[in-house]
Amino acid sequence: MTVDAHHHVWDLSVRDQDWLGGPGLRPLRRDFTLADLAPEARAAGVDRTVLVQTVTVAEETPEFLALAATHELVAGVVGWTDLTRPDVGDELARLRELPGGRHLKGIRHQVQGEPDPQWLLRPDVRRGLAAVADAGLVYDLLVRDHQLPVCVRAAAAHPGLTFVLDHLGKPPVASGARASWEADLRALAALPNTVAKLSGLVTEADPATWTADDLRPYADAALGAFGPHRLMFGSDWPVCTLAAGYGQVLDTARRLTGHLSAEESTQVFEATATRVYGL
Numbered sequence: 001m002t003v004d005a006h007h008h009v010w011d012l013s014v015r016d017q018d019w020l021g022g023p024g025l026r027p028l029r030r031d032f033t034l035a036d037l038a039p040e041a042r043a044a045g046v047d048r049t050v051l052v053q054t055v056t057v058a059e060e061t062p063e064f065l066a067l068a069a070t071h072e073l074v075a076g077v078v079g080w081t082d083l084t085r086p087d088v089g090d091e092l093a094r095l096r097e098l099p100g101g102r103h104l105k106g107i108r109h110q111v112q113g114e115p116d117p118q119w120l121l122r123p124d125v126r127r128g129l130a131a132v133a134d135a136g137l138v139y140d141l142l143v144r145d146h147q148l149p150v151c152v153r154a155a156a157a158h159p160g161l162t163f164v165l166d167h168l169g170k171p172p173v174a175s176g177a178r179a180s181w182e183a184d185l186r187a188l189a190a191l192p193n194t195v196a197k198l199s200g201l202v203t204e205a206d207p208a209t210w211t212a213d214d215l216r217p218y219a220d221a222a223l224g225a226f227g228p229h230r231l232m233f234g235s236d237w238p239v240c241t242l243a244a245g246y247g248q249v250l251d252t253a254r255r256l257t258g259h260l261s262a263e264e265s266t267q268v269f270e271a272t273a274t275r276v277y278g279l
Contacts, residue, residue: 002250004041004049005074005273006166006199007032008233009067013209019110024111024207024242032238040237040246043072048075050234050277052140052166053108056080060066062098069100075279076105077275078140083109083128092135105277108140111147119153129154138276140164140246145171148184155191162193162276167200167236171218174206182221189225195276196226198253198268199234207243212255219256228257228264232272 010017011031020029041049051064051074061079068074077100081091095104111119119125132139141151141163148169155163155225165188171181201215222231233253240249257268273279 001048002044002046002269003210003232003273003279004237005232006052006197007037007049007237008052008054008239009037009064010054012166014063015055015057015060017115019055027037027242028238034067034073037246038073039070044247046235046250046252047073048274048279049073050076050078050105050273050279052078052079054147056082056110058082061095061104064093065098065100065103067100067128068103074103076277077103078106078108078138078277079104080108083132084122084124085106085128088128089131089134092131092137096135099266104137105279106138106140108142108166110142110222112142112144112170112277118150119146120150121157126154126157129158129161130133136162138162140166141169142166143169145181145184148181148188152184152187152191155188155194159191159265160182160268162195163188163191164221165194165196166234166277167204168196168198168218168222170200170204173210173214173218176214178217178221182225185221186225189230195230195232195272196222196228197232197234198222198256200236200239202240202243202249204244210243215252219253223257223260228260228267229272231268232276233269261265 009032064077068077096100139161205214235246235249237246
């Protein structure tokens with residue numbers, strides 16, 4: 001059994017994805033649905049997934065929960081809500097009462113786009129993070145590599161909340177640099193309430209020329225920092241299609257972890273996500 005701990009869907013007739021206006025993202029400006037994903041996932045041996053938010057729009061999370069309620073592939077949802085609202089705890093409880101509400105496993109915000117470099121440490125955000133912890137949910141970190149030190153401080157300030165680092169913090173794979181990123185990654189991994197996703201690397205590399213060897217130092221660093229029991233595979237579909245197909249992403253992740261024991265591989269490709277998200 002394989003769990004894909006990170007993918008997205010969107011329907012542009014329902015809602016625009018304003019972030020798709022960036023350079024090089026034109027191939028993603030179309031609908032990507034579970035009907036598109038399901039055949040590819042099953043052909044690759046994936047039988048459960050975690051559907052992750054894409055925009056900071058309150059209506060998206062109930063829509064994702066409804067999808068999870070009606071589609072057997074989706075075992076969990078990482079949604080979005082405004083962490084700064086004073087009644088965030090009540091809002092999380094409301095979401096869980098909606099159709100599919102039991103599939104809500106975590107919350108995420110596009111911290112990578114916040115102009116305030118200390119956003120995660122703001123008092124109103126910290127109050128929201130505490131509410132996420134009280135609700136028994138996890139918090140996905142969508143950040144860039146230079147934001148990792150703030151993530152370390154946030155995770156240390158909330159020891160009762162599990163922080164899931166998406167895409168290994170988006171290391172600078174294309175440039176080959178990794179010393180600063182790896183030091184910050186190890187600092188985050190030193191905190192017991194953190195885990196990470198082996199995801200998103202193909203789009204941080206050169207999308208046209210990347211090879212598994214380009215990604216290997218970053219995967220090895222993540223395994224060394226977190227260990228397989230705190231690392232989980234994610235496809236980052238459909239964003240990954242800018243550089244690789246679904247099956248290729250999974251095959252590459254298996255090649256990068258091919259030296260692991262069978263039990264360790266099971267952790268990366270099933271057990272870590274199942275445990276952390278309560279699938």
